[in-house]
Amino acid sequence: MIYPILRYGHPVLRRKGAPILAITPEIHQLAKDMLETMRNAHGVGLAAQQIGQALQICVIDVTGIKDRESKMWIGGKVVVPEEYMPMVLINPEISGTKSKDIGPEGCLSFPGLAADISRSQRVRVKAKMLDGKDFEFEAAGLLGRAVQHEHDHLHGKLFIDHMPQAERRERRQEIEDLKTEYPE
Numbered sequence: 577m578i579y580p581i582l583r584y585g586h587p588v589l590r591r592k593g594a595p596i597l598a599i600t601p602e603i604h605q606l607a608k609d610m611l612e613t614m615r616n617a618h619g620v621g622l623a624a625q626q627i628g629q630a631l632q633i634c635v636i637d638v639t640g641i642k643d644r645e646s647k648m649w650i651g652g653k654v655v656v657p658e659e660y661m662p663m664v665l666i667n668p669e670i671s672g673t674k675s676k677d678i679g680p681e682g683c684l685s686f687p688g689l690a691a692d693i694s695r696s697q698r699v700r701v702k703a704k705m706l707d708g709k710d711f712e713f714e715a716a717g718l719l720g721r722a723v724q725h726e727h728d729h730l731h732g733k734l735f736i737d738h739m740p741q742a743e744r745r746e747r748r749q750e751i752e753d754l755k756t757e758y759p760e
């Protein structure tokens with residue numbers, strides 16, 4: 577099922593996701609629906625909050641994106657990211673390098689808005705997969721950026737929060753115009 581993607585202004589986007597304690601058939605269905613919703617919107621990532629669920633689950637797929645390279649390592653060895661796509665990350669924990677990369681970013685909850693955002697150059701990720709197994713990897717490039725962006729969503733954080741103060745002030749109107757009112 578394709579869900580409508582909630583836009584900036586919906587309070588659930590600011591809610592921290594609850595950890596997933598059991599990978600039930602409902603969680604499998606949710607992951608399937610999130611993948612379908614992400615693909616339909618031509619996104620590379622989607623967090624549960626964006627379809628109205630404050631839960632620690634996100635999906636990522638960088639397949640086919642040639643102009644922005646993704647890098648991935650498992651156990652310190654280089655792997656081909658496409659072989660691990662699509663990714664469903666449950667309760668992900670990440671730690672990033674101090675060295676940063678500035679690169680373009682957008683978000684399905686902010687249609688049409690793009691900004692250069694500073695992110696860790698490389699991240700180490702620990703998550704559960706749908707089969708209940710632990711999954712650990714490192715990521716850089718587009719995949720590294722996507723993981724950090726989605727992990728933020730799971731904690732109620734949005735990419736505009738990373739905009740430098742001056743830029744956020746300058747673009748305040750542009751951002752405000754995207755704000756969508758949702759009935760209580």
Ligand SMILES: [Zn+2]
Nearest residue numbers: 682683684685
């Ligand atoms: Zn986003």
